[in-house]
Amino acid sequence: MSNKIVPVIMAGGKGTRLWPLSRAAAAKQFIKFVGDQTLYQNTLDRVSDTALYEAPLVITNEEFRFLAAEQAREVDIALSGLVLEPIARNTAAAVAVAAIVVAEQFGEDAIIQILASDHEIKADKTYWDCVKTARSAAEAGKLVTFGIKPTEPATGYGYIEMGKELPAGGNTVARFVEKPAEDAAKEMLKSGNYYWNSGMFVFSAKQILAELEKNAPEVIEAARAAVSKAASDLDFIRLDKDAFSESPNISIDYAVMEKTRNAAVVPSPIVWSDLGSWDAIWKLGDKDAEGNVISGNATLVNTTNSLVMSRNSHMAVQGMDGIAVIASEDAVYVGKLDESQQVGDLVKLLKSSKKTEQLTELHPTSLRPWGGYTSLINGDRFQVKRIFVSPEKKLSLQKHHHRAExxxxxxxVAEVTIDDKVTLLHENQSIYIPQGSVHRLGNPGKIRLELIEIQTGSYLGEDDIIRLVDEFGRS
Incomplete structure (x- = not known):
């Protein structure tokens, strides 16, 4: 048995509440909003103390597998495992799988901390004191959640009513409250005995497995089958799709926490946000003298208490108060900060039209295990991309039937293979790849390779790639 906490990071969610930067294929946990690291990388940093934590176990999905692995490598965090969910099944199934894997690797008495990958937390002394209390309560057999001290009558969170104190630390849970109406939220805030449900948990593998057996047998049965039939692929654990699909699509709160008699809450007066809206990003950002949070290229005049973010274009904002202006490479969102919780409704409207549906799904910048690319121009029989390749990485050996490049x-420096010839290209040098030729691009250097790719041909879709050799197992 390990005497350290085993952190489990949930990194499979696909949200659009921070559109246009986040989309179905560009989840917010892997995006840099403010600062040099993504939310996922910040979460990895919080569990990097090897005196307290074992190497983290990450639960994600097929689409994000290389991204999760590469971003962990960028911050030099080794993972104990990276489990791939073949289909979305909410948090109950993910927690069940995690508990099974942790029990196998570290023993059934191992203490697990469940962490969302897309929350912002200030890891100060108060936070670590709460983690210590939660661990103590979990070692006494409790299923512990962190209750965030509310700062406003928010209606977007579930609430927890705190019960009596426990000898090992924390308090019993009197009841869980679903997302309330505003009047009810105001009353709960006034009482001082209610906390936001953070979605972070601490418990032993043995205890959560027992509670799942008792309260959600279909979930644990599907999870056990999915793990027992799982396949290893490079550094990934691929859960069996048929088995995993049998799990009910329910949260761990509904499956266990709201039913068990062993639930406990640690009141946590910490700086925390699930960053579920642009308003939340603004609240946590570094503000200038006028209360503005600015990221990227922007000039503000007579503008106050606003959030302005731009990936490329220079944003000029004049005479505004309390607004969000968010510009990605291909879309701009403008709205009131206090209405930004309703961005999801706007995304549904965009998704309902064929003309705008793609804006909710794909992002102009696509990340790959070797680096990625940004679509710059799409025209008739041609398109232009900016390609970036990480040091010492290679794309697959491939060919295209319908396009030249x-x-x-x-x-x-680029190492370019075309059929049997290998060429080294330096800055300002170029090369032509004929249609149908077998080719490969690599970065033999120690700095990131960037190049402009111009594609021409009758069909330019990403599915016109015949991979012959691929170090990432995609051929």
Missing amino acids: HWIVVKG
Whole structure:
């Protein structure tokens, strides 16, 4: 048995509440909003103390597998495992799988901390004191959740009513309250005995498995089958799809926490946000003298208490108060900060039209295990992309039936294979890849390779890639 906490990071969610930066294929946990790291990387940092934590176990999905692995590598965090969910099944199934894997690797008495990958938390002394209390209560057999001290009558969170104190630390849970109406939220805030349900948990593998057996037998049965039939693929654990699909699509709160007699809450007066709206991003951001949070290229005049973020274009904002202006490479959102919780309704409207549906699904910048690319221009029989390749990485050896490509190096050194010839290209040099030729792009250097790719041909879809050799197992 390990005497350290085993952190389990949930990193499979696909949200659109922070559109246009987050989309179905560009989840917010892997995006840099403010600062040099993504939310996922910040979460990895919080569990990097090897005196307290074992290497983290990450639960994600097929689409994010290389992204999760690469971003962990960027911050030099080794993972104990990276489990791939074949289909979305909410948090109960994910927690069940995690508990089974942790019990196998570290023993049934191992203490698990469940963490969302897309929350912002200030890891100060108060936070670590709460973790210590939660661990103590979990070692005494409790299923512990962190209750965040509310700062406003928010209606977007579930609430927890605190009960009596427990000898090992924390308090019993009197009851869980679903997301309330505003009047009810105001009353709960006034009482001082209610806390936001953070979605973070601490418990032993043995205890949560027993509670799942008792309260959600279909969930644990499906999870056990999915793990027993799982396949290893590179550094990933692929759960069996048929078995995992049999799990009910329910949360761990509904499956266990609201039913067990062993629930406990640690009141946590910490700086925390689930960053579920642009308003939340603004509240946690570094504000200038006028109360504005600015990221990227922007000029503000007579503008106060606003959030302005731009990936490329220079945003000029004048005479505004309390608004969000968010510009991605292909879309701009403008709205009142206090109405930003309703961005999801706007996304549904965009999704309902064929003309705008793609804006909710795909992002112009696509990340790959070797780096990624950004679509710059799409025209009739041609398109232009900016390709970036991480140091010492290679794309697959491949060919295309319907297009030719021109590559122009703008930064770094490119190793280009075309049929039997290998060429090294430096900045400002270019090369032509004929249609149908077998080719490969690699970065042999120590800095990131960047190049401009111009594609020409009758069909330019991403499915016109015939992979012959691929170090990431995609051929």
